[in-house]
Amino acid sequence: MAQPIQDHDREAVRRLHAEGKSRNQIARELGRGAATVSKIAAAEGLAFSGGARVAAATEARTADAAARREQLADDALDGALAQVERVGAADSARDARDYATAARALTEVHAKVAELARNTKTSSAGGMLDRLADALLGPQDGAPDGG
The missing domain is CATH 1.10.10 (Arc Repressor Mutant, subunit A)
Incomplete structure (x- = not known):
């Protein structure tokens, strides 16, 4: 008892x-x-500070995710610039077109990641990753709507 x-x-x-x-x-x-x-x-009416530790860990994960998004955006932009440089040195029109297409795709990735970074300051990392995948991959054939 x-x-x-x-x-x-x-x-x-x-x-x-x-x-x-x-x-x-x-x-x-x-x-x-x-x-x-x-x-x-x-x-x-007493509270324990365990919540403060969780909040600090969440804040650290959020900051880390923001830094990783920024790095991804920078890498995409650097890749796009490298592809643009290759266009001028291409041996054929087909190579030039392929480099330009790659540059455009990387520029779009940069723009989408930068937009997500602005729009996800208060959202969870998991939600951000789902939106990033949706934004980069676009609608998939045969994929169910909304999920």
């Missing part, structure tokens, strides 16, 4: 929380379950 929550439990949770201890540290120190400590903390 679970021990009832006593006033000394509440006082200890308040004191240990004020010292900056985590929910699990408090539970171990008091010999109580983490759920009991959470229940006491909620009743006392």
Whole structure:
């Protein structure tokens, strides 16, 4: 049978929380379950900083994804410029056309990734990747609508 929550439990949770201890540290120190400590903390209006760690990790992932999008856009633009340079040095009209086509495709990739970067500042990385694939690949034959 679970021990009832006593006033000394509440006082200890308040004191240990004020010292900056985590929910699990408090539970171990008091010999109580983490759920009991959470229940006491909620009743006392106390919150633990685990959410801050998650928020910091999410912010770091978001910043990393933004940097990767920027790198992808830069690489696409660099590739387009390299293809444009090859057009002038092409041995045949067909090669020149192929280089120009590649340059155009890479320029479109650059533009789409840059647009996605602007439009996805507040969206999730998974959603951004789905939209990036949709934007780059366009509608696929036989693919179901909306998915």
